[in-house]
Amino acid sequence: MTAYRSVFRDEAKLDINYVPSRLPHREVEMRLLKEFFNFMLSAPEKMAQRVLIVGDVGTGKTVLSQRFGADITQQAKQKGINLNYIHVNCRQYRGSLFLILHHAVSFFHPTFPKRGFSAEELLNIFLQVLDEQNAYAILTLDEFESLVGREGAEPVYKLTRLQEARLGKPQRVSLICILKSLKAVEELDPSTRSTLQSNVIRLEPYSQEQLIDIISDRVPLAFKPSAVPEETVNLIAELAYSEGGNARFAIELLWRAGKYADAENLDTVTPECVRKAISSIYAMARKSDLATLSLHEKLLLLGVARF
Ligand SMILES: Nc1ncnc2c1ncn2[C@@H]1O[C@H](COP(=O)(O)OP(=O)(O)OP(=O)(O)O)[C@@H](O)[C@H]1O
Numbered sequence: 001m002t003a004y005r006s007v008f009r010d011e012a013k014l015d016i017n018y019v020p021s022r023l024p025h026r027e028v029e030m031r032l033l034k035e036f037f038n039f040m041l042s043a044p045e046k047m048a049q050r051v052l053i054v055g056d057v058g059t060g061k062t063v064l065s066q067r068f069g070a071d072i073t074q075q076a077k078q079k080g081i082n083l084n085y086i087h088v089n090c091r092q093y094r095g096s097l098f099l100i101l102h103h104a105v106s107f108f109h110p111t112f113p114k115r116g117f118s119a120e121e122l123l124n125i126f127l128q129v130l131d132e133q134n135a136y137a138i139l140t141l142d143e144f145e146s147l148v149g150r151e152g153a154e155p156v157y158k159l160t161r162l163q164e165a166r167l168g169k170p171q172r173v174s175l176i177c178i179l180k181s182l183k184a185v186e187e188l189d190p191s192t193r194s195t196l197q198s199n200v201i202r203l204e205p206y207s208q209e210q211l212i213d214i215i216s217d218r219v220p221l222a223f224k225p226s227a228v229p230e231e232t233v234n235l236i237a238e239l240a241y242s243e244g245g246n247a248r249f250a251i252e253l254l255w256r257a258g259k260y261a262d263a264e265n266l267d268t269v270t271p272e273c274v275r276k277a278i279s280s281i282y283a284m285a286r287k288s289d290l291a292t293l294s295l296h297e298k299l300l301l302l303g304v305a306r307f
């Protein structure tokens, strides 16, 4: 009997939800983010911050924000400040302000009912809960376009003007909005736009060398020693660079290539594994391709996918 061999040490380190402890080539952006929120560690009640993180697919927007959130809440705890980082993917909640706020309230009251309240009421409840617990929140609205697309400028207006009806009370909620381009913000009314746009952190696509560093940093966490040779790392970086400097593509390709290596019972993830993995990725239809298909073609594709 042969024991099951695997090139992986811990596949979970390649999961899309994994947040590494350090993010190579995002040090400057991380410092900037920390700078913007520094006041939260000394006088959180004094102001409410708003920061936009803008960048293309796979430039590390989500992971940067989550790393920052985990770090700052940890630091706040040490100082006895009840700071909570709440990350909401707006698209996951179909851009509905109600569902997004319900998620925020559920952070404190996990069984909070979904019925019987309006979005406006949920917003007040959220503030009330924070007041009661003397807590502060950094609310991250990831895939922010989805919220603006569905609800227009109104909720954004409300979220940025929370304090106006609370004169004299502590500021409780800061915002981080994550989006792919500033286009969605440009469509908002001028005053909301100006309150949002003052702090913009732009994430540029990664260069090939930067992608090499990112992959090399992840390899020892996810793979057994010597399982991923340098030429494999270089090839993945080259391909991810041609996909627009997309780190998500790189990490996913690395994982898939590892799967091919395991399937063929290899000790190392060879460049050939990467080539096989990439053909499987390219074989997957992209959303934009699907849009051009007729209904009949879509149904056919669905049938094949389920097969
Ligand atoms: N600088 C970095 N160091 C380490 N890993 C990174 C870095 N940047 C991105 N990643 C990894 O790349 C993947 C994609 O990153 P992330 O999900 O943050 O991209 P994104 O900008 O939010 O993309 P999208 O616009 O598609 O949501 C994740 O697995 C993340 O851990």
Ligand SMILES: [Mg+2]
Pocket: 061, 062, 063, 142
């Ligand atoms: Mg993201």
